[in-house]
Amino acid sequence: MSEPTAKRSISLVIPMYNEEANIGHAIARAIDAFVLHGLEWEIIVVDDASTDGCASIVEAISSREPRVRLLRHEKNRKLGGTIRTGFAAVRHELVLYMDADLPFDPYEVGRAIRAMEVTHADLIAGYRFDRTTEGLKRTIYSYFYNTLIGILFGWPHRDINFSFKLATREVIEAIELEAEGSLIDAELIVKAKNLGFVIQQLGLDYFPRTKGASTLSSPTVILKIFAELWKLAPRMRRPVRRMPTPRER
Numbered sequence: 001m002s003e004p005t006a007k008r009s010i011s012l013v014i015p016m017y018n019e020e021a022n023i024g025h026a027i028a029r030a031i032d033a034f035v036l037h038g039l040e041w042e043i044i045v046v047d048d049a050s051t052d053g054c055a056s057i058v059e060a061i062s063s064r065e066p067r068v069r070l071l072r073h074e075k076n077r078k079l080g081g082t083i084r085t086g087f088a089a090v091r092h093e094l095v096l097y098m099d100a101d102l103p104f105d106p107y108e109v110g111r112a113i114r115a116m117e118v119t120h121a122d123l124i125a126g127y128r129f130d131r132t133t134e135g136l137k138r139t140i141y142s143y144f145y146n147t148l149i150g151i152l153f154g155w156p157h158r159d160i161n162f163s164f165k166l167a168t169r170e171v172i173e174a175i176e177l178e179a180e181g182s183l184i185d186a187e188l189i190v191k192a193k194n195l196g197f198v199i200q201q202l203g204l205d206y207f208p209r210t211k212g213a214s215t216l217s218s219p220t221v222i223l224k225i226f227a228e229l230w231k232l233a234p235r236m237r238r239p240v241r242r243m244p245t246p247r248e249r
Contacts, residue, residue, distance in 0.1 A: 008113060009040035010094040011169075012106075013086030015079055016045050019100035020052040021211035026102045027061055027068060033106035037113075043068045045100075046086045049076040054100075078224075080177065080184035087172050095172050099163040101209045108204055112166045115202055122171050122197040125157065125189055126164025128206035141222070152233060153190045157201065161185045164204060171197050176242040178232055181224040187232060191239040 012030055016023055027043055034041040047055045047070060058070040071085055083097060096109060104126065112124040132139050142159065149160050161182060171192050179187045193199055 007038060007040070008094060009092035010034065010042075010096055010109065011090035011092040012041065012043045012096045012098060013083065013090065014043065014045045014098055014100050015048060015082035015086065016050060016054055016058070016100045017048040017076070017082075018050045018052045018054060020050075020054040020057065022101045022209075023054045024057050024061065026098070026100050027058070029102060030098070030106040031065075031068075033109055036107065037110045039109075040092065041067060042091060044086045044089050045070050046082045047072045048078070048082045049073045078181045080179040080181050080187075083184055084177050087177070090169060090172065093169050095167050095169055097163055097165045101211070103162070103207055103209070104164055104204045105207075108164070108202075109166065112164075112202055115200055116166070116168075119200050120198060121200040123165065123167040123189070123192050123199045124202050125160070125199060126162050126166075126202050126204045127157070127159035128162055129203050130206060145225075149186050149190070152229075153186075153193075153236065155190060155193055157186075157189060160189055162204075162206075164202075165189075167192070174241050175239065178235070179228050181228060182221055183225045183228040183232065186229075187236055190236045194237060194239050195241055 014023070014026060023045065027045070030043060045058045045068065047058070055070060055072060058068065062068045062070055069089070071089060073082065073085065087095065094113070098106065112126070115121065115124055142161065146157055146160055149155060149157060165185070165188060174195060175188060175191045177184055177187055189199065
């Protein structure tokens with residue numbers, strides 16, 4: 001795999017809800033990848049009012065390694081609220097979003113940074129080479145959802161909900177994210193595109209969850225996506241660039 005051509009810095013945001021079985025391993029593998037690529041780094045784990053012991057695991061890691069930070073929600077704010085909390089806290093020039101169940105090899109960040117440098121992209125959006133291992137139901141749902149987003153917004157993304165999103169901090173600071181649930185992935189991509197940022201897609205090997213339970217394909221989550229899509233679609237088509245706060249400058 002290709003190495004970055006210059007010293008870069010990266011903030012990794014990991015949304016977390018009841019990921020006791022996965023979070024320690026995910027953090028360790030991410031740190032390994034950043035060290036191997038010679039990156040300056042920080043990891044921001046956002047605990048969305050978990051009821052298991054995952055927050056204690058992150059606190060123990062943070063006590064040994066201060067570049068790992070834990071932010072906590074007192075009440076559950078779902079995926080969108082969790083990602084917004086993490087994005088608001090980033091300090092470095094690049095921002096990567098990754099699920100806690102480690103759906104891809106963090107070492108791929110080197111290839112994504114290289115793709116940014118080659119193509120002058122502002123955002124690299126990963127897609128899964130093969131997601132059929134998730135089962136027929138989720139494969140069909142994903143196909144129709146990606147098709148719908150393409151029809152509504154003119155963006156033919158192959159896998160818009162995949163958690164690998166690597167963006168410059170300028171992108172993160174310019175976009176006013178509003179979605180509370182899983183629509184936030186599409187909202188980020190569509191608003192970035194419509195604000196004139198350059199987006200490239202990058203194929204990645206996908207590793208299905210082996211521990212813990214996912215709720216992202218439950219009927220409640222799917223209905224919430226479509227409800228938010230109905231509400232936010234006009235502002236996704238015509239987003240307004242957000243001005244950075246003094247802290248962000």
